[in-house]
Amino acid sequence: MSLDSLLERADIWRGDRFPATVGIPTGFAALDEKLPGSGWPIGALTEILLPSFGIGELQLIMPALARLSRKKRWIAWIAPPYIPYAPALAACGVDLSRMLIVRPRATTDGFWAIEQALRSGTCAAVLAWPAGGDRQMWRRLQLAAEAGQSWGVLFRREQDMEPAPVALRLQLEPLPGGIEVHILKRLGGWAAGPVVLNL
């Protein structure tokens, strides 16, 4: 019995194999390779950690957003830190008529809104900039994402504590021509090496 045939057996779980779920293509081949399902996870949360907003995180998800909105799927933005600028979005190929911008006044309303959007099944992608949050909150959001089969993205600045239980955690670092993506956690695998993307 060779090692290869042993490794082929179904009752042996290999640490570098991914479950056969399909993700949303990110638009960056180098990143897709490293992600389970070759894309952003559906029905789960993705957390993106940044030193500060504006280093290229939106451009990272823009190809996927453009693709989803062109398929007439809705994209919700919950409490964005600035105004999502329509001319730039349109130039990236996003269909503006599928954008839903939610700007709650109270923080508690923010979590509630994220949950509703994730759960409703209407939104293919829910982008959130949550402030604070505890394990219970994240858990509820995760369940909501599963129930609605939505792709939830949480953008958080690194100094925010309390890591959330998510399916995919990325950390971004700015580079002169783009960003460096560190995959801190991914479902079905260990942390992988960084990917450099030019934006």
Added chain:
Amino acid sequence: MGDCRAAGIQLLAGTNMLWLCLYFRSLSLDVLARGDCSPVPRVVVFGPETRLQVLVPNAAALVRGIHAEMRLSAAQTLVDDLHVLTRDAAAEQAAVSSIAAWCGQFTSTVSLLSPDAVLLEIGASLRLFGGLPRLRQTIDAGITALGYHVQTGIAPTPLGAWWLARANIAEPATDNEQLRAALARVPLRCMALESDVMAVLQGVGLRTVGDCRRLPRDALARRCGVTFINMLDRALGDAPDPRPLFVPPPYFTSRLPLPAAVDDCAMLLFAIHRLVLELAGFLQAREAGVPGFVLQLCHQGRAPTTVAIGLVSASRDAAHLLRLVRTQMERTPLPDTVHEVALVARDIRPLVATATTLFDTAETRGGDHWTALVEQLRARLGDDAVTGLQLVADHRPERAWHYCAPGEDRPGVSNAARPLWLLVEPLLLRQRDHRPLLPGHHGALTLRRGPERIESGWWDGGDVMRDYFAARHDDGIRVWLFRERCPDATGQRRWFLHGIFG
């Protein structure tokens, strides 16, 4: 369907008619107490102030030994904390009308039978609603959900149905044979006779309708009058009994007085639920929906609190409407206790129920349900917190877009050189040697692209004259800045941060 505006359109009794009569035996009480389900002993009283009598006791009071026509004083000795309600005849009338409108969803032939009964001609509706037992059950359940106690009678004639209902004879009489048989057992008092006629009949020893029939006609006519004979004929199907059609009002309004003032949200919702069900029935009857309605919570001695419920698209789904009400009520502060709730819906729109698709894909799911999500969010966060985005043809960057209703589509020009984030207000930056500094970031800003000159907007007082630059900070953040073309009061040309390339 309720569209016969002309009063006095009569319906001839004919063959194959089947009448269902709803008789509200405790209407006076239900009208005042249905907003509350707590088991408090209650009575409705009538009469002069010095000699108040009990008109109707509720179940809890009955159990404690109170009955109709008992003196109030006597009743109060039996039950200390007896809740006393004064009869509201106007409310009773309004209630009967509301119910009649609600009944419109089952048949277009509804007629009022004053003061406390509603007649429905259901012969044509039987098949649509799955047969007589099921229809009866649906109606009964619906009426009960509205908060009324009802007795139902079914007969081929209106009067027959009514008498059966008053006699609380549940078995339906589907033809005249059965009717005769059933009426045999109906006591005289169910005929709601004039007192003198009643006296005559009782004096002759008659007890039931059946008894009356055994007497010779002319004798009866002589003693009780032609009207009486006529009535019997009509009830038994021997003479036609045309009934005026009930015409529902063009819009919906219904009041629900609360037996005890309330400030508890859950209890309020209980009452509002009843009103929403009424509204749903009213809309169903007209195949219509509402894009919104108004709840009025009335307080003692101050203006009522108005809660406006708005929808993205018209609906008559009671569950959906109630959900929205619940969400909105949760964030509506009540300044005082509420003693009455009213619901008004004036904008009634035709609404055809959409067929459910065979393949419920993600696309269609998104397509139909996004309005529900938007309504849900708006109910709690407010209308302007939930919007879409739209392009505007204007060279001034802050005006090249605006928030709009979600889903609105408008083609426009897009500009590749724009940042994904725009600041709500341009941020004034400090300068050193005429070079801008980014607050909160140490290090230098390097200008990359520019200047892009924008000078426009002189016609509405919002003239801008700016040179825009894309810049990169040592920290990695890429920003969109502008420098004003005109120096300010101090002679300097100011730098502003306007956007961030996300």
Added chain:
Amino acid sequence: MLPEYAELHCVSNFTFQRGASHPEELVVRAAELGCAALAITDECSLAGVVRAHVAAKQAGLKLIIGSEFQLIDGPRFVLLATNRHGYGNLSAVITRARRAARKGGYSLCRADLADGVPDCLALLLDPDTVSEEHLAWFSATFVRVWLALELLHGPDDDVKRVHIEQLAARYRLPVAAAGDVHMHVRQRRALQDALTAIGLGTTVAAAGAALHASGERHLRAREKLARIYAPAPLAETVRIATQCTFSLDELRYEYPEELVPPGETPAGYLRRLTEAGMRDRWPDGAPEKVQRLIEHELVLISELRYEAYFLTVHDIVRFAHSQDILCQGRGSAANSAVCYCLGITSVDPARMEMLFERFISKERGEPPDIDVDFEHERREEVIQYIYQKYGRDRAALAATVITYRYRSAARDAGKALGMSVAQVDRLAKSRAWWDGQRVLPERLREAGFDPDSAVMQRWRMLVDVLTGFPRHLSQHVGGFVIARDALHRLVPVENAAMPERTVIQWDKDDLEALGLLKVDVLGLGMLTAIRRALALINEFRGQSLRLAAVPAEDAATYAMIQHGDTVGVFQIESRAQMAMLPRLRPATFYDLVIEVAIVRPGPIQGDMVHPYLQRRQGLEPVTYPSEQVRGVLERTLGVPIFQEQVIKLAMVAAGFSAGEADALRRAMAAWKRKGGLEPFEQRLITGMRERGYDEQFARRVFDQIKGFGEYGFPESHAVSFALLAYVSAWFKCHEPAAFTCALLNSQPMGFYAPAQLVQDARRHGVEVRAVNVCV
């Protein structure tokens, strides 16, 4: 060291609803900035180049003639003429494009340019957005091609520059800087936006992306350009400019040549005709004074090479006479003895004071302006004769530039600013005719507007600049231009509003400025009536009376005139005239001349009427501050009534040269619209004071000049009209039936309606019979 620069892509307000500056403004600004040259390249048009040319000569700036085009199936580009041949080709291209479309538009496709445009340089615009196919076609079609690099602080200037440089390398084409200029200064940005909105039929607020994003499309300073461009593209503009040597002055003296019989010279032929005419007019020999005058004129005409004018008009008048069409020269031509001999005018030099310099002067350097009135009903025959003789490809009607006046400017500005129809209407009607050119705040308040509100200030600003802007070209009534060769190689020809009619892109002033041959073929109702009257009388009485043979200085006629009994009489039949006649009591021909000239807004506003009447009636002494002044004003009792007198006064009393005096005359005519009399005021008063006239006299004269405005009559003009006035008065006096009949048959014309003419005839004892309808 500032780099040299020539602006090669610039539109003026003759690119309607796009250009926001007058050609003159662009020229002046370019000169101020020290540009090596300026090209006015209006879109498929040369309508503004003459004005630019005149301004450029004054400013000492080199002007290049060009035009911008957008092909239907190709790119956008500019063509610049290098020489006369290239200019002709450019004009031909514009003509072809304009004739292929409805009025106001043009249509040009690649096939039209298959043979290229020789002797023109081609500048490809927005080369970074042009398809490969178009670029290749462009490069192959035109001989000398440049790629335009227009860096206007747009969103992607750097990318654009690199891209164009790459294209240049690939196709081996040079790159030239250009500015896509739409206005002379940045401050015209608001107006330029408003013009865009007006052109789209919408408001500025709704025009959106159609507006330019900034005001950068103006003539920029060379320091600025040096910062934006590398030296090479800037130097290239100068190289291009050097290759363009064409000037519009080269078009002068391109007169039709066929009028002169073979073997003769134009001068010789003209002399021959003049002498024949002299014998005609004065069978007993012309007076000495006249002979000297004629000699003087012929010498001057020959020196200035203007024979063609006289010969052309003579030929037209000869045709008219041959067809028994009555005609009479008017205007300054009436100052010419040669014209009288040639039968063009009827003003006898023996009897009148001639001011030939009013007509032609060496200094002015302008060709003569000969206007001829023809019977209005038969004018068309004359026009057809011209077309037939010279051909439609050599003769055409001049254009009139319809400009924005107050009402249209108020309306369009209001609509562009989004005002309601009702508001716009009120604004347009809010001005009183005596307000002059500015919009008065009081007038706005009266109409219910707050003149200081932001929107009203914007509106006022727009109206101020927009007034006087060209709106579109229209066909002039009778101004003809006749070319030596094909007209469309001289000036572009486009379609007029009426079908089968064409119009050139220049107006009368442009033609005059360039010295092109222009003849005004005008129609006068009274000439028709007079001819009819003559025909009736001759038929009735078996005579053959001619216009020239109507007895002169007839006392009965003057008596009738003095009573104000002048219904139907040319020029003196209005109420105002009838009121003046019994006071002025004309008794001689010259009195009639004064009568015709004096009852006008000009003399009235200049306060000449009253003093003249006083002096005539002997109620005021007639004094002259000097002999020179007496010489000028004696025939009008010391009161300046005619334009020529004012000019002469300026010359003798204030020391103006003939040229300056003529400039004053022009300024007088236009000051109400454009202002600009102030410098003359200074000069006049100072000049007069220097020559010993007192301040009060000088002020009086200047006020009279202002009052003249554009309503002052030239004497020669008054004389021509007085002739007709006298003749028509004679007819009325001696042959009232024939006269009334002639007037009625020539309607519509004159001051009175047919009913009134009939009534007046009855009053004079003419039997008016009922209508006789023969079936």
